[in-house]
Amino acid sequence: MSRKSEGHVIVCGYGIVGTKIVEQLLEKGVSFVIIEIDSTKAERLRGMGYNVVLGDATKASVLREAGIEGAKAIAVVLDNDAKNLFTVITARDMRKNIYIATRANDAFVKEKLVEAGANQIVMPQVTACKEILKEISKMRS
Amino acid sequence: MPKVKKSDLLENAEIEVAKEALILLVAIIAIVTVISIWGIFNISHNFSGSVYYTLSSLVDVNNEGAALAIIGAVAPFGSAFDQIIGIEFLDGIVKVLLIGFVVAVFMNALTSIDINSKINSIRSSRLEDHVILCGYSGLGEQVIDELYEKKKRFVVVEKSQTRLEELNESGYTALEGDFTDINVLKKAGTDKASAIVFCADSDITNLMGILAARKINKDITIICRAREEFSVTKMQRAGADLCIIPELVAGVELGNKLVVI
Numbered sequence: 001m002s003r004k005s006e007g008h009v010i011v012c013g014y015g016i017v018g019t020k021i022v023e024q025l026l027e028k029g030v031s032f033v034i035i036e037i038d039s040t041k042a043e044r045l046r047g048m049g050y051n052v053v054l055g056d057a058t059k060a061s062v063l064r065e066a067g068i069e070g071a072k073a074i075a076v077v078l079d080n081d082a083k084n085l086f087t088v089i090t091a092r093d094m095r096k097n098i099y100i101a102t103r104a105n106d107a108f109v110k111e112k113l114v115e116a117g118a119n120q121i122v123m124p125q126v127t128a129c130k131e132i133l134k135e136i137s138k139m140r141s
Numbered sequence: 142m143p144k145v146k147k148s149d150l151l152e153n154a155e156i157e158v159a160k161e162a163l164i165l166l167v168a169i170i171a172i173v174t175v176i177s178i179w180g181i182f183n184i185s186h187n188f189s190g191s192v193y194y195t196l197s198s199l200v201d202v203n204n205e206g207a208a209l210a211i212i213g214a215v216a217p218f219g220s221a222f223d224q225i226i227g228i229e230f231l232d233g234i235v236k237v238l239l240i241g242f243v244v245a246v247f248m249n250a251l252t253s254i255d256i257n258s259k260i261n262s263i264r265s266s267r268l269e270d271h272v273i274l275c276g277y278s279g280l281g282e283q284v285i286d287e288l289y290e291k292k293k294r295f296v297v298v299e300k301s302q303t304r305l306e307e308l309n310e311s312g313y314t315a316l317e318g319d320f321t322d323i324n325v326l327k328k329a330g331t332d333k334a335s336a337i338v339f340c341a342d343s344d345i346t347n348l349m350g351i352l353a354a355r356k357i358n359k360d361i362t363i364i365c366r367a368r369e370e371f372s373v374t375k376m377q378r379a380g381a382d383l384c385i386i387p388e389l390v391a392g393v394e395l396g397n398k399l400v401v402i
Contacts, residue, residue, distance in 0.1 A: 009399055009402075015388065016370075016386065016388035016389055016392060017388045017389070017391050017392035017395065018392065019392065020388075020389050020391075020392025020393050020395075020396055021392050021395055021396040021399060023392075023396070024393070024396030024397065024399070024400055025396065025399065025400060027400075028400040030399070030400050072402055073399055073402050075395055075399055077392070077395070099399075099402050101395045101398060101399055103388075103391050103395070105279070120395065120398055122391040122394050122395050123391070124387035124388050124390065124391035125279050125280045125283050125387050126283060127387065127390045127391050127394055128280055128283075128366065128385045128386075128387035128390050128391075129280060129283040129284050129287055130287075131383075131385055131390060132284055132338055132364050132383070132385060133284070133287050133288070133291070135336075135362065135364055135382070135383045136272060136288075136293070136335075136336050136338075136362070136364070137291075
């Protein structure tokens with residue numbers, strides 16, 4: 001079913017970041033496919049009625065199964081920077097014009113992800129830090 | 142308790158070095174004394190006189206006195222310039238060594254006092270209306286950099302010795318200690334601070350910190366980093382004003398963009 005879909009978003013990794021993304025996609029009614037490596041998690045997600053591909057997102061075959069040919073965007077939010085980088089490279093190789101969003105923990109990895117072709121990179125610590133500083137300045141004024 | 146053992150070992154090593162230096166110093170003084178006595182005796186053929194003048198020049202810090210002593214010993218027996226120069230030279234070596242040894246011991250005593258922690262506790266006790274950052278993790282580092290850039294006053298509470306050294310090298314005010322301990326938080330000035338940020342990796346540790354901080358100061362703004370979503374309500378109940386899950390914030394940011402593409 002996922003192979004036929006067009007204009008959907010692929011979410012690689014259903015961790016905290018992935019969960020939040022899926023929540024928003026559901027809210028706005030955007031169709032999506034989740035790639036998850038953990039079979040019990042994948043089974044649970046299927047039970048919830050989501051499109052799920054069980055497998056390693058760093059592999060081109062898995063991305064193809066998730067319908068990367070027809071997807072408009074891919075969110076690469078796996079649990080480690082190296083895997084994210086690898087997946088971004090693979091995805092960019094397969095599709096020149098797909099929107100790639102990803103996360104990085106390290107500033108050094110962020111540069112690499114840009115080179116690899118990521119369109120949007122979020123660093124959880126930087127974002128969290130901004131929120132903290134906002135709260136501190138708010139209280140000062 | 143491995144830390145205590147390590148510092149003990151270090152102190153032992155320092156004592157060993159000091160002992161060796163002392164033995165070396167005594168040996169050099171003894172050799173120089175013997176040579177000096179022998180030298181003067183060769184000229185004067187007066188043993189008690191040469192011992193007297195050698196010792197008096199050794200003990201005498203004033204160079205003039207030493208010169209006079211040598212001249213006094215030598216003059217009656219005819220001048221022997223070469224010998225005088227030799228003795229003066231040896232005498233000088235002893236004095237330089239002696240002064241060097243005293244200075245080294247003094248410097249060693251100075252450096253062994255932990256100046257950093259003293260300065261830091263004085264600095265933090267003077268702070269008011271500042272931000273306290275507990276836990277120098279990745280996020281903590283980010284927050285510190287931002288605070289520093291915005292010229293806000295802050296103090297860091299950290300347990301790890303190596304991270305403390307890093308902080309001291311960067312010139313930040315850092316206190317050693319466990320931030321779940323009320324006394325440590327008091328030392329950081331929680332009663333006068335305007336905000337406290339808990340950035341430790343463990344939710345439970347952060348929660349304990351929140352409880353301690355709220356107990357000291359009712360009005361302080363408490364910001365806390367959380368790992369799990371279910372920790373957030375617990376932290377808020379404990380008195381946190383803002384709880385942040387970095388991954389969750391990142392997910393929202395990514396999602397916001399993905400839904401409009």
